[in-house]
Amino acid sequence: MQEPRRHLDEFLSPEERERLRQQPLWKIRLRLFLRSLRTNWRLFAENRIGLIGLAIIIFFALLAIAHPILMKYVWDPTVYDPVVGYAYEETMQPAPPSSRHLLGTDPLGRDVLSQLMFSARSEFILGLVAALITVTIGTTIGALSAYFGGPIDTFFMRLADLIIMLPFVTILIVLGALFKLDLPKLALVIGILSGFGGTTIIIKSQALTIKVRTYIEAARVAGGSHWHIIRHHIIPNLLPLSFLYMMFTVTSAIFSEAALSFFGLLNIRMSWGLMIHTAQTAGYLLNTKTWWLIVPAGLSITLLCAAFYLVGRALDEVVNPRLRKR
Amino acid sequence: MRRYVLRRLVQIVITFFIFITLAYFLLEAQPGDYAQIFLSNPKLTQAQREALKATFGLDRPVHERYFRYMRSLLRGNLGISFSNYPRQVADIIFERAPRTLTLFLTATVVSFTIGFFSGKILAWKRGKTLEYVATVGGVTLYTVFTPWFGLMMIWIFAAALKLFPIGKFITPTLWRGAPIEATVLFQRMLLTAFIDLLILFFWLLATRAVRPDRRRPVQWLGVLVVLGGLAAYWVPTGLTRYILDILHHLVLPVFTLTCISFAGTMLLTRNSMLETLREDYIMAARAKGLPEKSIRDKHAARNAMLPVVTSFVFSLAFAIDGGVITETIFSWPGMGLTLLEAALSQDIPMVMGGLVFTGTLALLAHLVADILYAYLDPRIRYG
Numbered sequence: 001m002q003e004p005r006r007h008l009d010e011f012l013s014p015e016e017r018e019r020l021r022q023q024p025l026w027k028i029r030l031r032l033f034l035r036s037l038r039t040n041w042r043l044f045a046e047n048r049i050g051l052i053g054l055a056i057i058i059f060f061a062l063l064a065i066a067h068p069i070l071m072k073y074v075w076d077p078t079v080y081d082p083v084v085g086y087a088y089e090e091t092m093q094p095a096p097p098s099s100r101h102l103l104g105t106d107p108l109g110r111d112v113l114s115q116l117m118f119s120a121r122s123e124f125i126l127g128l129v130a131a132l133i134t135v136t137i138g139t140t141i142g143a144l145s146a147y148f149g150g151p152i153d154t155f156f157m158r159l160a161d162l163i164i165m166l167p168f169v170t171i172l173i174v175l176g177a178l179f180k181l182d183l184p185k186l187a188l189v190i191g192i193l194s195g196f197g198g199t200t201i202i203i204k205s206q207a208l209t210i211k212v213r214t215y216i217e218a219a220r221v222a223g224g225s226h227w228h229i230i231r232h233h234i235i236p237n238l239l240p241l242s243f244l245y246m247m248f249t250v251t252s253a254i255f256s257e258a259a260l261s262f263f264g265l266l267n268i269r270m271s272w273g274l275m276i277h278t279a280q281t282a283g284y285l286l287n288t289k290t291w292w293l294i295v296p297a298g299l300s301i302t303l304l305c306a307a308f309y310l311v312g313r314a315l316d317e318v319v320n321p322r323l324r325k326r
Numbered sequence: 327m328r329r330y331v332l333r334r335l336v337q338i339v340i341t342f343f344i345f346i347t348l349a350y351f352l353l354e355a356q357p358g359d360y361a362q363i364f365l366s367n368p369k370l371t372q373a374q375r376e377a378l379k380a381t382f383g384l385d386r387p388v389h390e391r392y393f394r395y396m397r398s399l400l401r402g403n404l405g406i407s408f409s410n411y412p413r414q415v416a417d418i419i420f421e422r423a424p425r426t427l428t429l430f431l432t433a434t435v436v437s438f439t440i441g442f443f444s445g446k447i448l449a450w451k452r453g454k455t456l457e458y459v460a461t462v463g464g465v466t467l468y469t470v471f472t473p474w475f476g477l478m479m480i481w482i483f484a485a486a487l488k489l490f491p492i493g494k495f496i497t498p499t500l501w502r503g504a505p506i507e508a509t510v511l512f513q514r515m516l517l518t519a520f521i522d523l524l525i526l527f528f529w530l531l532a533t534r535a536v537r538p539d540r541r542r543p544v545q546w547l548g549v550l551v552v553l554g555g556l557a558a559y560w561v562p563t564g565l566t567r568y569i570l571d572i573l574h575h576l577v578l579p580v581f582t583l584t585c586i587s588f589a590g591t592m593l594l595t596r597n598s599m600l601e602t603l604r605e606d607y608i609m610a611a612r613a614k615g616l617p618e619k620s621i622r623d624k625h626a627a628r629n630a631m632l633p634v635v636t637s638f639v640f641s642l643a644f645a646i647d648g649g650v651i652t653e654t655i656f657s658w659p660g661m662g663l664t665l666l667e668a669a670l671s672q673d674i675p676m677v678m679g680g681l682v683f684t685g686t687l688a689l690l691a692h693l694v695a696d697i698l699y700a701y702l703d704p705r706i707r708y709g
Contacts, residue, residue, distance in 0.1 A: 049461050162341050165692055167647035167684045170665060174677060177669035178356040251469055259651055262473050263666070276474065286492070288481050298474025305469035310462070313593070 043318045050314020056307035060120045060300070067117035080111045082118035082270045087111060094290055104292040106275065107282035116296055119271045123304060126187050126257055127250035133191025134199055134249045135242045141196065142203030143234045146211055147226065156200060163197035172256050176265030183268055186260070190253045199245045203238055210237045240319045247312030251305045258301045272297040327700065334696050338689050343396075345689075349681045350395060353674055354388055395678075404682065405675035409668065415679035418664065421509050423683060424516055425495065426649055426660030429576065431642070433583035438638050440584065441591025445634075446627050448592060449599030450618075464589030472586060472648065476655035479582045490578040493657035497571055504568055511568055518559060522552045579656045583648075587641070594637055598630040605629070632699075639695035647684070 044050055071077060079085050086109040087093070087101060093109040095101060103112035145153040175181060175189065210216070211234065219229050260266045261273030264281070268274060279285055279293035370378070379385045383394060398405065404415035448460055467475075484492045491497060496508050529548035536544050560566055602608065603626055611625045649662030657663070661680060668676035 048458060052462060158337075158341075161337075162344060165341065165685070165688045166345070167688060169647045170650055170662075170681070170684060173650055173666060174669045174681070175352075177666070178353070178672070255469065255471065258471050259473065263654070273471075285477065286480065286485060288485060294474065294477060298471050298477070301471035301474065302466060302469065305471070306462075306466045309465050309469050313461075313465070 040318050044314055047314040047317055049310050050317075053307040053310030053314065056303050057311065060304050060307075061124065063117045064120035064124055067114070067121065070117070071114075075111075075114065080114045082110060082115040085110050085114065094284070094293055096290075097292055103296050104290075106278055106293055107284060108278065112275070112292055112296060115270055115275055116272070116300060119275070119297075120300070120304075122183060122268075122271060123254050123257065126183055127253045127308070129184070129187040130190040130194075130253035131246040131249040133188065134195040135246050137192065137195030138199035138203050138245065139235060139238050139242045141200045143207050143230050143238060145200075146204045146207030147230055147234060153204075156196070157204070160197055160200045163193060164201070166193070166197075168193065168252075169256065169259060172260060173263065173265060176260045176263070180265075180267045181260070182266070183257075186257060186266065187253065190249070190256055194249050194252065199242075199249070202245065203241060206241050207234055207238055210234055240315075244312055244315045244319050247308050247315060250308040251312070254301065254305050254308070272301045330700055331697055334693060338693050342685060342689055345685045346396070346399070346682060347392070349678065349685075350392055351388075353677060399682065404679040407668070407673055407676040407679075409671045409673040409676065415675050418676065419661065419679055419683050422660050422664050424513060425658065426653070426662060428512075428516060429579055429653075429658060429660060430583070430649060432576070433580045433587070434638070434641055436580065437584040437586075437588040438591050438634070438641075441588040442595050442627075442631075442634060444588070445592040445595025446599060446622060446630075449596045449603065449626075449630075450622055452600065461593070464592050467585050468587070468589035468593075470586060472651045473655050475586065476579075476582050476652060479578060479585075480655070483578055483581075491575055493575075493655075495572065495575055495659050496568075497575075500571055501568065506565060506568070508568075508572070511565060512572060515569060515572070518556060522556055525555075526552050575658075579652060579658055582656075583652060586648075590641075591634060591637070595627075595630060595634050598633050599626055602626045602630040636695050636699050639691050639698060642687075642691045 071080065077085065079087055079089075087095060087105045088109070089100070090105060090109065093105055094107050095105045095109075097104045101111050101113065103116065106112055106115070141156050145156045171193070172186075172189065176186075181189065216229060216233055219233055224232075257266065257271060258273035261268055261271045262277050262280075264274075264277050266274070275297040276285075276294055279290070284290045284293050376385070383391055386394075395405075402416065404419070407413055407415050407418055410418060444460065444464075448457055451457055480492055483489050501508060526548060529552075530545060533541050533544050533548070560569060608621060608625055611621045616625075649660060650666050651662070652658070653660045653662035654666055661683060665677065665680035665684075667673075668680060
C-alpha cells in the first residue's frame with residue numbers, strides 16, 4: 001500500500017501533499033466511484049443498442065413523471081382520471097383519437113393516454129421492487145453459499161434447481177386465479193421466485209471465482225471476520241453482475257404483470273395489461289377499427305420490456321470482459 | 327458417466343415429489359373451500375352433501391388426503407375433473423397434451439433452426455448496421471407482449487388477409503359428418519409423422535457414407551421418398567382434407583411462436599460464436615487459407631453449438647409455460663388453455679393434473695439436457 005503513494009508524492013509540493021492527506025475518505029471514494037462510472041459509461045456508450053434501450057426507458061420515465069403534473073395543472077380530473085374519469089363531451093365510447101383525447105377513449109369513456117401514462121409509474125415501481133428483492137436475495141445467498149460451501153451451499157443450490165424447473169408463468173397464473181394478487185404481493189412473489197432461482201446460481205458461480213482471489217486471503221490473514229470479508233470484499237465485487245440481473249428481472253416482472261392483468265387475474269386499479277383486458281371484456285379484441293384500445297398498451301409493454309432487456313445486454317458486454325470487442 | 331446419470335435421476339425424482347407436495351399444499355392453502363363451491367347447489371340435501379363430501383374424501387384432514395393423493399398418483403390415477411365431470415383427469419391430459427406438444431415442438435424446432443443460422447451470420451457481421459437492426463428487431467420480438475403480438479398476427483393474417491382461420495383446432499362445419507374423430511385422426515397423424523421422421527433421421531445418418539460432394543442429391547432423394555410415402559398412405563383414406571384443416575389451423579400459432587422465440591437462439595448463437603472466434607484453431611484455419619464460409623460453418627459454428635443444443639432441450643421444458651398465453655389467444659385446446667380454465671373454475675384435480683404433467687415434462691427435459699451436456703462436455707462428467 002505504501003509504494004504508489006510515495007511515487008505520487010514526488011510530483012506534489014508539500015502543501016498539496018498535506019491537503020491530499022487531510023482529505024476525508026469519502027471524497028476519495030466518491031472520486032474513484034465517479035472515475036469507474038465514467039469508464040463504464042464509455043464502455044456502455046460504445047454499444048448503440050444499449051443507448052436505444054436507455055432512451056426508451058427515459059421516455060417512459062418522463063411519461064410517468066409528467067402524469068401527476070398534467071393531472072394537477074392541465075387535465076380536468078373528472079374527464080381525464082385514468083380510473084374514474086369520463087369523457088362526457090364525446091357522443092360515442094370508445095371515441096377515436098382527437099385533439100382533446102390524443103389516443104381516444106376506452107369503452108368506459110376514460111382517456112387512453114392518461115391511463116397509459118398513469119400505468120407507466122406502477123410498471124416502474126413493480127419492476128424495480130421485484131428486481132431489488134431478487135438482487136438482495138440472490139446476492140446474499142450467492143455470496144453465502146460460495147463462501148461457506150458445505151450444507152448451506154447444497155441446500156440453496158438444490159432449492160435453486162427446484163425453482164428454475166418450475167414453469168414460472170403457469171405458477172403465477174394459478175396463484176393469480178386462486179388468490180387474487182395485488183401489485184406488492186406480485187412483486188414479492190416474482191422477486192422471491194427469481195431471487196432464489198436462476199439469479200442465485202449465476203451470482204454464486206461469480207462469487208466462487210472471487211473467493212479464490214488473493215485479496216480475500218490477505219483480508220483473512222489480516223484477521224478479517226467472515227462477515228467482514230463477505231460484506232466488504234465479496235459483495236461489492238458481485239454488485240455489477242447483480243445490477244445486470246436486475247435489468248432482466250425488471251423485464252420478466254413487467255411481462256408477468258401484463259400477462260396476469262390481461263387474463264384479469266390481478267387485483268389492480270389500472271395497468272397496460274388491464275387496458276387490453278378491458279378492451280377484451282367489452283368485445284373490442286378482434287375489431288381492427290378500434291386499434292387505439294389495444295395497440296398503444298401492447299406497444300408500451302413490448303417497448304419497455306425490450307428496453308430493459310437491451311440495457312441488460314449492453315451492461316453484459318461491460319461486466320463480462322469476454323464479450324468485449326478487444 | 328453412469329454414476330452421474332444415476333445421481334441426477336435420484337435428484338430429479340426427489341425434486342418431483344417436492345414439487346408435487348408444494349403444489350398440493352399451495353392449492354390447499356387457497357382462501358375458501360373448493361368443496362363449498364362444488365357443494366353449494368341448493369337442490370342438494372344436507373345428507374347428500376355429506377355423502378358427496380365423503381365420496382371425494384373432503385371430510386378427511388389435509389395430511390390424510392395428501393397421502394391418498396400421492397398413493398393414487400403413483401398408480402397413475404389423477405382423479406376426476408370437476409368441470410368435465412365425470413371425465414378422468416388423466417384422460418383429458420391424454421387428449422390435449424399431444425396438441426400442445428405438437429404446436430411447441432414444431433415451433434421450437436423451426437425457431438432454433440432459423441435462430442442458429444441467423445446468429446451465425448450475425449456474429450460474422452459484427453459491428454455492421456445489419457447487426458444493430460437484427461438485434462433490436464430480434465429483442466423486440468423476443469420480449470414482445472405475447473397476447474398482443476398474437477392478436478396483431480390474427481388481425482393481419484386472419485381478419486384482414488383471411489389467409490388463416492381465427493383460432494381453434496378445427497373448422498366445425500367441415501367436420502360435421504366426418505368419418506373420424508379429430509382427436510383420433512390427430513393421433514394417427516402424429517404417429518405417421520413420427521415414423522417418417524425416424525426413417526428420415528436414419529437415412530440422413532446413412533448418407534454420411536456417401537462422398538461429401540455427392541451427398542446433397544442423395545439427401546434430397548430421401549426427403550422426397552418420405553414425403554411420397556406419407557402421401558401414399560393418406561391419400562387413399564380420403565381423410566386428406568381433414569388433415570389439411572388441422573394443419574391449416576396450426577400454421578399461424580407456429581409462425582407466431584417462431585417469431586417470438588427465434589431471437590433468443592439467435593443472440594445465444596451470436597455470443598457463443600464470438601467466444602469461439604477468438605480460439606486458436608480459428609486462426610489456424612484462417613492461416614491455412616480456408617474460405618470464410620468454411621471457417622464459419624465447419625470450424626466456428628460446430629463448436630459454438632454446445633450451449634445452443636442445451637438451451638434447445640431446456641426450452642422444450644418451458645413449452646407449456648408459454649403455452650398458457652399462446653393457447654388462450656389462439657383458442658388452441660391444449661394443456662395451457664386447459665390449465666388456465668381449470669384454475670379459473672377452481673377445478674383443483676385438473677389444476678393438479680396440469681401441474682403434474684408440466685412438472686414431469688420439465689424434469690425430464692432437464693435430465694435429457696444434463697445427460698447431453700455431460701456427454702458433450704467431459705469436464706462436467708468428471709468435475
